[in-house]
Amino acid sequence: MFDFLVNWLANVPTFALPYALAALGLIITEKAGVLSLGAEGFLLIGAMSGIGVLLGVGDYPLLALTVAALAAAALSLVYALLVVTLRVNQVIGGLALVFLAQGMTGVIATRAGWTSRPVDGLHTVPLGSLADIPVLGPILFQHDPLVFATVPLVALVAYVLDRTMFGLRLRAVGDGPDAADAAGIRVALTRYGAIALGSALVGLAGGYLSVGVAKIWVEGMSGGRGWIAVALVIFARWQPWRALGGALLFGGIEALIPRIAAIGVALPQYLVLMTPYLATLAVMIWICLRQDGRSLEPRALGVAHLREERR
Amino acid sequence: MGMALELLGVSKTFDGFQALAKADFAVESGEVHALLGENGAGKSTLMNVAAGLYRPDQGRIRVRGREVALTGPVEARRLGIGMVHQHYKLVKAFTAVENILLAQGAARYGAGLAEVEAAIRAQSEAVGFAVDLRRPVGSLSVAEQQRVEILKVLVAGAGILILDEPTAVLTDREAEALLTTMRALARKGAAVVLVTHKLGEVQRHADRVTVMRGGGIVASADPASLSAAELTTLVVGATANPVHCPATRIEGPVLAVEGLAGTRSDGLQTLYGLNLTIRAGEIYGLAGIGGNGQTELAEILMGVRRAGTGRIALAGDDVTGAGPKLRRARGLAAIPADRQVYGLAGDLSVAENYAVGGLASGRFGGWLRVDRAAIRAATEAAIAAFDIRGARSPRQKAGLLSGGNAQKLVIAREFAGRPRVVLAHSPARGLDVRATADIHRRLREARDAGAGVLLISEDLDEVMLMSDRIGVISRGRIVREFDAPADRQAIGAAMVHHA
Numbered sequence: 001m002f003d004f005l006v007n008w009l010a011n012v013p014t015f016a017l018p019y020a021l022a023a024l025g026l027i028i029t030e031k032a033g034v035l036s037l038g039a040e041g042f043l044l045i046g047a048m049s050g051i052g053v054l055l056g057v058g059d060y061p062l063l064a065l066t067v068a069a070l071a072a073a074a075l076s077l078v079y080a081l082l083v084v085t086l087r088v089n090q091v092i093g094g095l096a097l098v099f100l101a102q103g104m105t106g107v108i109a110t111r112a113g114w115t116s117r118p119v120d121g122l123h124t125v126p127l128g129s130l131a132d133i134p135v136l137g138p139i140l141f142q143h144d145p146l147v148f149a150t151v152p153l154v155a156l157v158a159y160v161l162d163r164t165m166f167g168l169r170l171r172a173v174g175d176g177p178d179a180a181d182a183a184g185i186r187v188a189l190t191r192y193g194a195i196a197l198g199s200a201l202v203g204l205a206g207g208y209l210s211v212g213v214a215k216i217w218v219e220g221m222s223g224g225r226g227w228i229a230v231a232l233v234i235f236a237r238w239q240p241w242r243a244l245g246g247a248l249l250f251g252g253i254e255a256l257i258p259r260i261a262a263i264g265v266a267l268p269q270y271l272v273l274m275t276p277y278l279a280t281l282a283v284m285i286w287i288c289l290r291q292d293g294r295s296l297e298p299r300a301l302g303v304a305h306l307r308e309e310r311r
Numbered sequence: 312m313g314m315a316l317e318l319l320g321v322s323k324t325f326d327g328f329q330a331l332a333k334a335d336f337a338v339e340s341g342e343v344h345a346l347l348g349e350n351g352a353g354k355s356t357l358m359n360v361a362a363g364l365y366r367p368d369q370g371r372i373r374v375r376g377r378e379v380a381l382t383g384p385v386e387a388r389r390l391g392i393g394m395v396h397q398h399y400k401l402v403k404a405f406t407a408v409e410n411i412l413l414a415q416g417a418a419r420y421g422a423g424l425a426e427v428e429a430a431i432r433a434q435s436e437a438v439g440f441a442v443d444l445r446r447p448v449g450s451l452s453v454a455e456q457q458r459v460e461i462l463k464v465l466v467a468g469a470g471i472l473i474l475d476e477p478t479a480v481l482t483d484r485e486a487e488a489l490l491t492t493m494r495a496l497a498r499k500g501a502a503v504v505l506v507t508h509k510l511g512e513v514q515r516h517a518d519r520v521t522v523m524r525g526g527g528i529v530a531s532a533d534p535a536s537l538s539a540a541e542l543t544t545l546v547v548g549a550t551a552n553p554v555h556c557p558a559t560r561i562e563g564p565v566l567a568v569e570g571l572a573g574t575r576s577d578g579l580q581t582l583y584g585l586n587l588t589i590r591a592g593e594i595y596g597l598a599g600i601g602g603n604g605q606t607e608l609a610e611i612l613m614g615v616r617r618a619g620t621g622r623i624a625l626a627g628d629d630v631t632g633a634g635p636k637l638r639r640a641r642g643l644a645a646i647p648a649d650r651q652v653y654g655l656a657g658d659l660s661v662a663e664n665y666a667v668g669g670l671a672s673g674r675f676g677g678w679l680r681v682d683r684a685a686i687r688a689a690t691e692a693a694i695a696a697f698d699i700r701g702a703r704s705p706r707q708k709a710g711l712l713s714g715g716n717a718q719k720l721v722i723a724r725e726f727a728g729r730p731r732v733v734l735a736h737s738p739a740r741g742l743d744v745r746a747t748a749d750i751h752r753r754l755r756e757a758r759d760a761g762a763g764v765l766l767i768s769e770d771l772d773e774v775m776l777m778s779d780r781i782g783v784i785s786r787g788r789i790v791r792e793f794d795a796p797a798d799r800q801a802i803g804a805a806m807v808h809h810a
Contacts, residue, residue, distance in 0.1 A: 164420045165412075168405075172413050176402035182364065183400070183414040184385030299403060 008252075008259050010138040013147045014213055016251025018043070018205040020150055022229035023236060023243040024157050025201030031161060031238060032194030033174035033300040037094025038079055040226025041101030042072040042199050046206025048105040051217035052112065054119040061122040065146065065207045072203020073196045075101065080195040084188050087304035098226070106219050114217050121215035122146065122208075144212055146204075151244070158240040170194055174298035177305040187305045202226070231280035237287070237296040250276045314376060315340045315471050315502035316392065321360055321370030330356040331367070332526040338519075340470070343493055343503045345517035345534065347510075349546060349600060349769075353526040354506045355397060358473045361504075362394035363387030374471070388414075393469030395460040397476045403449030407431065407442050407459045414463050427466065434465045438492050453480045453579075457489075472496065473504040478512060479602070480579075490516045508600055510542050510807050524548055539808075540800060547771055547803040555795060556755060558779040562591040564624075565642075565763040566612075566732045571621035573607040573787075581607045583787040584621070589732065589763040594754065596778030597767045597789075600806055604787035605767050606648065609736040612765070613645045614638045615653075626731050640671065642731030644762075646721055646738045650714075654721040657710025661702045661720060662690040664709040668724040693723040698749065715746025722753050733757050733764040739773060751777060771806070775799060 022039055029036040046068035053064035079097050082088040109115050122144040124131075130141040161167040172180040173190045181187050209225070210217050228250060236243035253275050260267050316338050323331040331353045338344040348354045359365040361372070363381040372379055374390045381387050387394075401410050408428050417423025428444060435441050435458075442458045443451060451459070457477060464472060474493070478486035490505075494516060497503045505517060513520050513534050521531040522545040530545050537545075566589040573582035581604040589595045599605060610616035612623065614635035623631045625641045633641075647653035655664050666675050666686040674689070676682035690705040699719045701712050712720060718738060725733070735754060739747040754777065758764050768774050774781055781793040783805040791805040 165417060165423065168409060168413055168420060172402045172405070175404045176400070178398075179400040179402045179410070180413070181400075182362075182384050182396070184383065184388065184416070185413070 004259065004263065006135055006138055008255055010142065011255045011259075012248060012252045013143055013150075014251075015255040016247040017147055017150055017212075018209050018225055019229055019232055019250050020154065020244050020247035021205035021208065022202045022226065023232040023247060024154060024240055025198040025203075025205070026229055026233045027198070027236070027238050027240055027243060028157065028161070028170075028201065029194050029198030030233060030301055031174045031298055032170050032191050033177060033298050033303060033305075034080075034083060034191050034195055035090040035094060035302040036079075036195070036198065036202075037091060037230060038076070038097035038101070038199075038226075039202050039229050040222055040224065041098040042076065042202035043206035043209065043222035043226045044101045044105045044220070045075050046072045046203030046208075047210035047221055048109050048114070048206075048217055049203075050207035050211040051114050051117075051119060052109075054121065054211065055114050055117060056112070059120050061120075061211050062145075064211045065122075065204055068207025068211070069200040069204040072206065073200040076195050076199030077192070079199070080192045083304065084191045084195070087306065090302045090304075102220065109217055109219065116216060116218060118216050119211070121210075122212040146208055146212060154240050154244045161240065171298070173305075174300055177300050177303070181305070191305075202229070205229075228276045231277060235276075235280045235283045237283075238298065239296070249279070313340055314338075314373070316361060316375075316504075317373040318357065318361060319371045319373070321357060321367045321372075323356055323360060323365060323367050330526055331360070333370070334523065334526065334528050336361075336521055336528065337531075338471070338502045338504050340502045341497055341500055342518040343490075343497045343505055343516055345513040345520040346504055346506045346523065347508065347513055347520055347542070347546060348523035349508060352523040354523050355475050356526075357523070358394060358475055358504065358506055361387070361471075361473060362392060364394075388467055388469070391468060391470040392473070393464030393467055393471065394473040395457065395464060395475065395477060397479065399456050399460050401448045401456060401459060404447055406446060407444045407448055407451075407462070410448055410459060411463045411466050415467060430466045431462055434462055438462075438465065438496065440488075440492070454485045457481070461492075470500070471502045471504070473506070475506045476508070477505070478507065478509065486512075508546070508807060510539055510546075513542065514539070522546060539804065543800060543803045543807060546807065547799070555776060557795065558593045558758060560761075561593045561779070562761070564588045565591045565626050566765065567622075567624040568612075569622045569624075571608070571611065571623070572619035573604070573611050573616065574619060575607060580619070581787050582611075582619070585784070585788055587765075587782065587789060589765050591731070591761050591763050592758060593779040594758050594764040594766055594777050596774035596781045597765065597784055598771055598774040598781055598802055598806060599769070599784035601769045603784050605736070605769075605784060607787075608784070609645075609648065609734060609767055612643075612734050613647065613653075614643075636671070639668075639728075642728075644725035644728070644730035644733045644757075646718070646725060646733070646735040648736040648740065648767075650717050650721055651710070655709045655717055657708065659709060660706045661694070661699075661709050661712070662686050662705035664720060665690045665693055665705075665724050665727075669727060672728070689727075693720075693727070697723040697753075699723065715749070718746070718750055719753075722750065726753065726757060729760065730757065730762050733762050734767075735764065736767045737769065738766070739768075739770070747773075771799065771802060775802070 026036050026039055049071035050064040050068040053067045079093060082093040083090045124142055125145050127141045131137045169185050170190055172185060173187050177187050206222060214221060232243060232246045235246045253272060257269050257272050314337055318336040320333045321331055322333055334357050336357060346354050360367050363384045363386055372381055379390060408424055411431060412423050412427045415427055440458050442455050448456055448459055477489055493503045517534050520534045522529045568585060568587040571582050571585040574580045607616060611618045614633060618631060625638060625643055628641055630638050630641060651657055669675055675686050687705050694702055697719045699716050701716050738750050754764055766777055779795050781797050781802060782789045783791045783802060793802060
């Protein structure tokens with residue numbers, strides 16, 4: 001039982017990381033007032049381009065992760081063009097992007113022959129004797145570099161959003177674009193930036209799925225994690241630290257399933273897979289029952305900004 | 312002192328609607344300058360041009376004698392122009408300090424917060440009012456939010472202050488205090504523009520007044536040199552008396568509203584114990600400046616907004632708690648102000664839009680079956696009877712009809728069931744002369760057939776032309792009633808004096 005617990009906890013970060021990074025990215029985008037349902041698509045683009053670098057360029061996992069982030073950011077500019085400049089409905093734009101990414105990754109990976117080819121991928125950081133500490137070693141010190149970078153990254157995003165002028169402007173654009181506009185902030189430009197930056201993080205999460213975890217590209221390998229990340233952002237009420245907590249919770253549940261099955265306990269796994277969504281529903285209901293609940297949601301989320309609109 | 316801000320020959324068009332037509336405006340340093348006019352006269356648009364929010368199609372702008380190109384709000388602020396908007400430009404989730412920091416811009420957040428807080432304290436001492444700096448502005452009262460807006464402008468060092476209807480949301484005491492503060496600021500050398508439609512404010516607090524009507528300037532004068540009557544004439548205009556067709560047979564009341572209270576969607580109370588009686592066979596015109604409770608009254612009467620307190624009786628039956636369906640069954644017909652939103656479903660066909668009003672009658676089939684032939688026949692008859700043009704076939708989308716024809720379709724549907732009460736909210740808004748005349752003729756026909764008609768309109772000419780009795784609504788109450796023929800000046804005065 002003890003070994004089971006240690007083994008489970010040691011695996012939680014790997015499962016939680018994609019959720020944490022994707023949710024962090026979505027928080028940046030949504031804090032600027034842009035709904036981002038395209039997360040699933042950005043995960044796929046990131047996952048495929050990461051493997052593409054490893055197979056096409058060589059065994060440079062950090063380069064692969066960088067390219068994964070950049071590829072998602074590049075694709076997100078198409079989304080930004082749609083919803084910021086052309087003011088397409090953000091729900092429809094996001095869904096369209098998911099389908100576009102699904103098709104695109106399928107075609108490119110098949111044409112390039114990247115499908116189902118194992119790669120070396122990301123390695124554990126050698127921490128010497130720290131990793132050999134019983135119990136704590138496997139749980140805390142036997143991880144790849146991205147796991148170690150995640151907590152500082154969450155801290156950085158939380159700090160930038162809450163404690164810098166850049167963050168103030170970004171939140172203003174998401175909470176009161178008219179007010180931000182009157183204050184001389186370039187609403188469209190800020191939203192473009194937030195979309196690209198946020199999507200880069202989602203792409204990084206996707207790259208981690210293929211380069212860091214699976215070490216292989218399979219079509220549709222994001223497996224709905226983008227949707228869970230969207231739910232996670234609502235669950236976390238757009239707050240980075242809570243998103244990290246939620247990611248650990250959801251990642252923990254996901255890590256539990258194969259281990260429980262392995263020790264022979266019959267558990268309805270689809271029911272367990274449902275828990276993130278159930279938890280999100282519960283949070284949403286709870287928020288609605290509380291009167292002040294909406295205060296954390298960016299007020300202009302999903303609303304296109306048009307200056308000379310007359311009301 | 313010298314000219315602070317001059318706008319010369321400014322024109323601005325929105326989607327074909329001319330909001331400003333070669334408007335000239337000038338304000339000197341050290342004066343409180345009132346910009347007076349009815350809703351839609353172009354006051355706010357003109358001042359939004361001055362604040363750099365709207366780009367004029369034509370015209371020049373001079374600040375302190377130098378011609379400038381206002382490329383945006385930042386440039387306007389750099390030139391010392393600060394505007395307090397009617398709808399506050401505040402981020403509701405932010406505190407006052409964060410809001411002002413946002414507008415100020417600073418290199419660093421932490422240092423900026425301290426700096427801005429010190430500047431706010433200095434300014435709020437100078438003008439003599441305080442605001443809570445720690446709470447999100449969304450949780451502050453409207454008057455407090457306005458103070459945040461004013462402080463924002465002052466902290467930015469504005470020498471030209473534009474306040475867009477600042478007293479509309481304030482109590483009398485708050486308004487008086489604000490205007491006294493503005494006067495003090497002007498004495499220190501600021502140029503203050505006070506956009507308003509209240510004559511009292513102009514006469515008590517302004518050094519100069521510029522009057523706008525229909526997007527143009529009609530006068531600029533010293534308010535002390537004009538009587539209230541002269542100002543009223545300038546605001547509402549003096550046009551020839553139109554031909555009025557009086558009612559022929561007025562009978563007992565069909566709509567009685569007693570002590571009606573109601574709130575706007577954002578929670579602000581806009582109706583305060585409104586009393587209103589409409590008799591069969593008359594047109595009752597409800598005049599008033601927009602935003603005095605007309606919209607809420609219309610929505611409550613239609614049954615799409617809940618009444619706070621009070622009673623509504625339709626043809627003798629209490630319908631206060633009833634929904635639209637029951638009210639319609641009792642004989643209410645409604646021509647809503649926004650025909651494309653509440654009047655019609657633009658994506659459905661003309662026939663479907665026409666038939667939806669008669670579904671309950673069983674004329675067009677029952678639960679399971681829709682009698683398409685009956686619908687088409689009835690729609691074609693209505694198209695012919697009401698002269699609806701532009702509908703090539705009953706299957707055409709209703710959204711493709713022009714404004715006048717869309718309104719005719721609404722009226723054809725609403726009048727199909729011989730209504731006892733007709734509620735018409737700005738029925739001719741945006742329509743051309745011929746369509747307007749058609750709509751008015753239909754309303755008169757409904758009246759002569761024995762319906763009681765409530766005509767809510769911000770167009771005083773329309774109210775004068777149509778009504779057998781006229782009520783003036785102000786701040787959620789009927790403040791005066793007139794029998795036709797009424798004196799236009801007296802109605803105009805009631806509209807603006809009580810506002």
